[in-house]
Amino acid sequence: MAQVLEFKLPDLGEGLTEAEIVRWLVEVGDVVAIDQPVVEVETAKAMVEVPCPYGGVVTARFGEEGSELPVGAPLLTVAVGATDASSAAPASPADGESSGGSGNVLVGYGTGAPAARRRRIRPERNTASATTAAPAAPAAVSAPSRPAPVAVAVGEVNGRQGPVAVVSPLVRRLARQHEIDLRGLTGSGPDGLILRADVDSAIRQAGQATEAATRTAAEPVVAEASTAVASPAIASPAASATAERIPLRGVRGAVADKLSRSRSEIPDATCWVDADATELMAARAAMNAASGPSGGPKVSVLALLARICTAALARYPELNSTVDTAARDIVRLPGVHLGFAAQTERGLVVPVVRDAHTRNAESIGAEIARLTELARTGKLSPAQLTGGTFTLNNYGVFGVDGSTPIINHPEAAMLGVGRIMPKPWVHHGELAVRQVVQLSLTFDHRVCDGGTAGGFLRYVADCVEQPAVLLRTL
Template sequence: MAQVLEFKLPDLGEGLTEAEIVRWLVEVGDVVSIDQPVVEVETAKAMVEVPCPYGGVVTARFGEEGSELPVGAPLLTVAVGATEASSPGGDGAAADEPSGGSGNVLVGYGTGAPAARRRRIRPERVGANTAPATVPASAPVPVPVAASTLAPAPVPVGDVSGRVDGRQGPVAVVSPLVRRLARQHDIDLRRLTGSGPDGLILRADVDSAIRHAGEATEAETRPAAEPVAAEAPTVHVGSAAPAAERIPLRGVRGAVADKLSRSRSEIPDATCWVDADATELMAARAAMNAASGPSGGPKVSVLALLARICTAALARYPELNSTVDTAAREIVRLPGVHLGFAAQTERGLVVPVVRDAHTRNAESIGAEIARLTELARTGKLSPAQLTGGTFTLNNYGVFGVDGSTPIINHPEAAMLGVGRIMPKPWVHNGELAVRQVVQLSLTFDHRVCDGGTAGGFLRYVADCVEQPAVLLRTL
């Protein structure tokens, strides 16, 4: 006799209270092993895969892709002990799966065992050996995506093109914006054929379906006796404008909005900037990479050199590596430099943190930046890798802009912005020459220091950019 256990959205740590379902990794009827990832969710910190602590047959899923669930809400139910009945003779591939759970309910804390191959269980066999999940009477009863009885869904009449489609389960959609647009216009994504790679449904597919649905509705509402072909086109004066699109501020975008708003409301910031001749820095970087040879390790990036310059500057001006305890009315100078760097991803702006950057050289910092950037690009940064920074480096020059007044990454005290490095006319050794020039801007919390300190920090950074040999005194 199978026992149906309910798995709820676990506490994701870092004070997170909700998450958005991005993609289901299992379907109703699949056999899952203990600690196998079952759903991909997006929190205010990062994209994470949630492992299930039970092994058995998935009997129900709760929540559509794109919906938001609070911590503690049911995610799915699993029939533990039903795997033996799923195979003839009781000798199925999952018969050896333990009947209990791992007890691990935090993201990323699994046994490390390889995930079992997904297998479809015939609905009539699972329905005969499982019972519906129980929900406490005091809690609201969630509506599952598919009933635990696994009754086959009715075949749709057809989509806007007249094609009959009976697909079930998760659809190939990556963007939450596409799912939201489809919901707003009552478009069933399961009736669409995506034009993207591997059938991925793109926004253009949804827009096309919306247009076809509008044309079909207009044709149905037109009077039958109306001479459509003979009548001249009618111009509708004062017709309603298209409705504005509303995008909820949640997930990474919501977290960024909250942090930036708090920074603006709490921190009395000021910005100073300076142009610097980066010709010698670029030449030093080229020499470093040439000396390493074709197989001498990874190349040193400009961002890594600037990060190393920042750690040297913070050693001279520790006021900028601090935070303000507003409750105690104290400035807290931090002993180590955990250097954050702004990274733009498809899901929004994130700030990964290079731990103990003050103990690393340029090559080590560069390798860590490259590793964290790849994790950010794939949405696999953990909450711990996005928190705890003490100073942030923002290289907005990659967007082709010269300058900016960045907003401080609360609760830090300063941020260094770096514009694009480009050839400009410059007076060098008393003569006009074309040099590689960059604009540096420092936004700082005026509570932790005055303009003299901020100016000294920025001038030291500029001196190191213009004359990299200045750094030799701190290496």
């Protein structure tokens, strides 16, 4: 006898409250194994595949590709114990039931059971649509037929008590900030669940209503002015244009939130210096030449700069720290988890090289290459994008010389590197053409003063100009 269990969008960790459905990996009627990935979602951190903790026949999917679901919203239902489509009737599972599943709903966890080959169960004719539910069950199946209840948050909304069909605390907070009464909204989610898109729409409508009221109040003045002018009005081409609105969500939304928080919480300052990178480039060429044609991956400039950063942080540990604002403490961190900025089609991401202080330039370079490839394909996990203690930002790849980086909150500093290019430079008392780079350090002025920041940046510049300086720390 089949039992239909509901699988809800799990907590994906790192404080994420919602995810966008990118691609369904199963169809209604498919047979799935325990912990088999069923959907690919995009969070504010990364693209992840969500495994289902139940094994059986998929009876319903909730949400189209491109739609956004809050954590805890129904994702799909699975008929556990069904051997064909005729025994997979939709039903509402009781809370806490885990029969036929691993019981694990977090991404990356499972029983380790081998994934069964997915097979398609074709429903009989004259049955319900496959995009919403499986065919009705025969009388022998005793599963209850009531729909799964939508999660309801009961609490104060705009000063009044009452139940609200909304799961995400982010949605409730957004409504409070814009004085939107959630009880007056009709949710577009499953069973009337109110999504963030519903609140955003209400905010836009409220703004348009306010604008219309203001325009109506000003009409008499406009009429008088138009009467006094004899010449006909000429419509401006810009007046008929409609401004494009791009939702700040996903990776772009996460970046916006983090940058805003950084600027609002961290009293940052920036110092910079030009450095002669000719010797660094020569050292890199010598390293790669020594490895030979098939001697392994080449050492990149970014890898050398990363190794220089770890050496500098060993000398100036103040910059490898964070600030506990609640306790008013500076927390110096024991290890260096080095983040590096990477531009992808999904936006700017910062993968993290774990324990960079224990790695040499070759090891750091290999890890940077691996993480960059994952970033390019959108397969970085949330864990690979968090936990950094210091960030290296090579914006020279965009053909620019300098910048004032914004600190990657909650870190205390970021080193920016411009393009390396031939410039006139005084070398050994004579004017020469050298490979010059601009280095900039943005730091949290709470963790150190300018002397420490200047000392760190000067040490980095010395290592760039004279790579042999690093030999003292290797």
